[in-house]
Amino acid sequence: MLGSGGDGVLLLETGLEVPMENGRPAYFNYYWLRDNCPSSFDAQTRERVYDIFSEETPPRAETAAIAGGCLEIAWQGSGHVTRLPLDFLSAQAGGEKRPDPARIAREPWFCDHYENMARFAQPDLVRDKTCLADWIEALLRDGVALVTGMPDTDAGLLETAGLLGHVRPSYFGLVFEVKTHINPTNLAFTAKALELHTDLPSEDAAPGVQFLHCRANSVIGGDSLFVDGLAVAEAFRAAHPDAFQLLAHTDVPYYCEHETFDMRARQRVIELDDEGAVSGVTISQHQADIFDLPQHDLDRYYPAFCRFGRMLQEDRFLMRFRLNAGECIVFDNHRIVHGRAGYTASSGDRHLRGCYIDRGEMRSTYRCLKGKGRFA
Numbered sequence: 001m002l003g004s005g006g007d008g009v010l011l012l013e014t015g016l017e018v019p020m021e022n023g024r025p026a027y028f029n030y031y032w033l034r035d036n037c038p039s040s041f042d043a044q045t046r047e048r049v050y051d052i053f054s055e056e057t058p059p060r061a062e063t064a065a066i067a068g069g070c071l072e073i074a075w076q077g078s079g080h081v082t083r084l085p086l087d088f089l090s091a092q093a094g095g096e097k098r099p100d101p102a103r104i105a106r107e108p109w110f111c112d113h114y115e116n117m118a119r120f121a122q123p124d125l126v127r128d129k130t131c132l133a134d135w136i137e138a139l140l141r142d143g144v145a146l147v148t149g150m151p152d153t154d155a156g157l158l159e160t161a162g163l164l165g166h167v168r169p170s171y172f173g174l175v176f177e178v179k180t181h182i183n184p185t186n187l188a189f190t191a192k193a194l195e196l197h198t199d200l201p202s203e204d205a206a207p208g209v210q211f212l213h214c215r216a217n218s219v220i221g222g223d224s225l226f227v228d229g230l231a232v233a234e235a236f237r238a239a240h241p242d243a244f245q246l247l248a249h250t251d252v253p254y255y256c257e258h259e260t261f262d263m264r265a266r267q268r269v270i271e272l273d274d275e276g277a278v279s280g281v282t283i284s285q286h287q288a289d290i291f292d293l294p295q296h297d298l299d300r301y302y303p304a305f306c307r308f309g310r311m312l313q314e315d316r317f318l319m320r321f322r323l324n325a326g327e328c329i330v331f332d333n334h335r336i337v338h339g340r341a342g343y344t345a346s347s348g349d350r351h352l353r354g355c356y357i358d359r360g361e362m363r364s365t366y367r368c369l370k371g372k373g374r375f376a
């Protein structure tokens with residue numbers, strides 16, 4: 001101990017020991033205390049404007065004491081005074097991660113989810129912020145929700161997606177049209193069955209949230225096939241723990257190549273969050289590049305990969321339904337695996353208009369709606 005301030009505050013070599021309201025002392029590092037002085041933040045932009053890199057010597061307290069519910073520090077050299085409320089310090093003392101209202105527990109779902117799928121009428125989402133928050137909550141929890149009553153316009157999709165965040169283009173452009181194309185660049189643009197997949201794993205950051213607005217669907221066939229990759233991955237973890245670890249920790253290459261693009265990226269089939277929980281999956285046989293792992297590693301990888309791919313197709317996980325004109329299915333493209341039954345192109349019209357936003361922006365919108373920011 002190097003010194004003692006007022007009210008039991010101890011001045012140590014690298015920080016302060018401060019008595020908390022619970023009677024226990026808590027330690028705070030000098031750099032951290034100086035960096036987070038309230039004066040470090042610009043009230044208008046809410047950004048940190050203090051530059052800790054410009055300090056030539058490590059920050060150190062000249063004096064420190066508790067006064068008026070605050071820890072008051074006078075800094076050596078500059079004479080700058082920092083006042084930090086004790087309740088702020090108390091919340092930070094344990095080094096716990098900042099609570100995040102958008103961190104909502106994910107709930108796995110199975111083949112019978114269609115009846116229970118969260119549904120929202122598009123006009124309600126536009127006018128009612130509570131409804132909007134409920135929609136995002138459903139997407140964070142279930143990874144999928146259905147929007148009904150969509151305007152029958154090109155603008156309807158962008159307006160709806162824009163409620164959650166900025167529409168972000170892919171190499172197909174701002175929006176894509178899923179219907180039979182004369183010169184298709186993607187299997188989706190044909191009438192063939194579409195294997196279960198997540199979209200565009202060949203992008204560095206594969207799209208976060210996908211919107212598919214059904215403008216017309218009068219064909220024979222073409223049912224939508226949706227699977228909760230989280231539910232499958234958790235079942236896979238329980239049944240095949242070694243194979244699970246392999247898929248969760250091995251990067252494999254994906255590609256998408258045509259005349260004007262040559263996209264490549266590496267992804268893991270099972271994605272884990274920072275606590276080791278399954279946060280999603282990435283799977284696409286169409287865009288899986290030639291696996292460039294050592295051949296002996298493939299002796300283990302391929303059986304695990306195929307076992308997972310087969311589990312993904314099991315009936316217990318498969319939600320099969322018909323997407324109707326005027327509906328928009330919205331889903332987490334890093335969690336929900338989707339596909340389509342084949343259809344007879346000559347039997348009618350089938351037209352889905354799609355786009356993407358980032359998941360981070362959706363969570364940002366949710367936090368703003370909940371008013372849980374640091375400056376709120």
Ligand SMILES: [Fe+2]
Pocket residue numbers: 188197198199338
């Ligand atoms: Fe797709």
